[in-house]
Amino acid sequence: MGLFSERRRRWRQRHTLCLLVGAWLVGALGCKTFVDSTVRTRTALDVNALDDALSASNAALGVKRADEIPAALKRNDALLLLDRAMVLQALADYSASSRDFEVADKAIEILDFSRSTAHEISRYLFSDSVGPYKARPYEKLLLNSLNMINYLVRHDLEGAKVEARRFTVMRDYLLRDEGDGRREIGRADAPGSYLAGYTFEQAGDPEEALRYYDEALQSDKFPSLAEPVKRLMRRSGYRTPRLEASAQGIVGPSPSPEQSGDCELTILVNYGRVPAMVAKRVPIGVALTISAIFLPPGAEQQARRLAGQGLVTWVNYPELEPTRARYNPPVITVDGAVRPFEMVANVDAIVQRAWDQSKGRVIAAAVIRMLARAAVGAGVGVATGKASDQSSLGVLAALIAQGAMVAADKPDTRSWATLPARISLVRTRLPAGAHRVEVNVSGRRYVRNVTIAPAQWMVLNITDLSTT
Helix, strand or coil: CHHHHHHHHHHHHHHHHHHHHHHHHHHHHCCCCHHHHCHHHHHHHHCCCHHHHHHHHHHHHCCCCCCCCCCCCCCCHHHHHHHHHHHHHHCCCHHHHHHHHHHHHHHHHHHCCCCCHHHHHHHHHCCCCCCCCCCCHHHHHHHHHHHHHHHHHCCCHHHHHHHHHHHHHHHHHHHHHCCCHHHHHCCCCHHHHHHHHHHHHHCCCHHHHHHHHHHHCCCCCCHHHHHHHHHHHCCCCCCCHHHHHHHCCCCCCCCCHHHHCCEEEEEEEEECCCCCEEEEEEEHHHHHHHHHHHCCCCHHHHHHHHHHCCCCCEEEEEEECCCCCCCCCCEEEECCEECCCEEEEEHHHHHHHHHHHHHHHHHHHHHHHHHHHHHHHHHHHHHHHHHHCCHHHHHHHHHHHHHHHHHHCCCCCCCCCCCCCEEEEEEEEECCEEEEEEEEECCEEEEEEEEECCCCEEEEEEEECCCC
């Protein structure tokens, strides 16, 4: 009887160790993060291989063609649709790009407010990437801004106005309800305000156009707005000091295209690509130095005590990659003459600033998850040690349990990494008729031959998301 009991005790020990090692292996094998699922798309975009990028985006979404959308969006599909929308815009498939933007926009708005208790528990113990994706403020605003381009290129003012209103609702919400809204948004609303103003100007609504242009002028002077603002103020009583200062740059009369018979051409050039989020490990001491002011009372001391015992040494968290390229400014010519361009948004800088503001909190969340894992691991060790009557087995069980949870801790590397690094434009009045446009950007030349009727307007878009 005693021999049977001893064999059963040893079998329990081996069984427990097998379970724990199996848990560690499962965690180690499942350590891929979101950024790994989009590497094929981004690698193809690096060298402007757009067809390959589209195929990779479709594969990430689990569909075969660009006209397909997953029947039921999973938690990351909305973000994958944003990636594909940018690829489609670069391919000049503006209708399909709009569709992906709009499906993603609706899904992200719903998911923002859908975190369940189970999601929060999983975020606390395992990973920030368990729950639905919550878009960053600048991503929300740039989504509607970039989709306005899709509509303006197609001369669809009604669609552009819908996107302008969506942009306004989101911007006003962020300014009102997201703490220091202007600090969070930065200059991410400048493209949307400029394009919304342009939309309502072409739609014949001078007051609405001026309101949006006034918002755009909060971010920069935009010399290209001086002539339109002066012309629109003659048709509207809306005034602000910014608008009046802008219009002062134009001396003499400013006839409208209808009066002069000229046409107006606007060229939007989106180029480069923002850095992605990647998984990173740092020593616990470094993590505590960065995140200490964001930790709850007692957490830092607890972490340092566990580190001193050798139970925790590393913290996993998401980090923003360095900017991948130094982008030369585009050279834009119309009929052989170089036209000065304006940078509407340095998206790289917007993304970096947003990350700098949130990095400490993100690492603090990772430290808190580490403490929770340590507590779970310690509990496993105590239980196993009691069951086996061997403290060494309990210590080993605790370490394996903690190792499994560390391996399963997948930093939330989700971000909209196909955003252009720069958004620039040229806006010019031309005689009606045929014109040749050349855009040299990122080492490539894009040529467009266009014909514009008298008193009409046209928007051209070049999107080059390469980083080489």
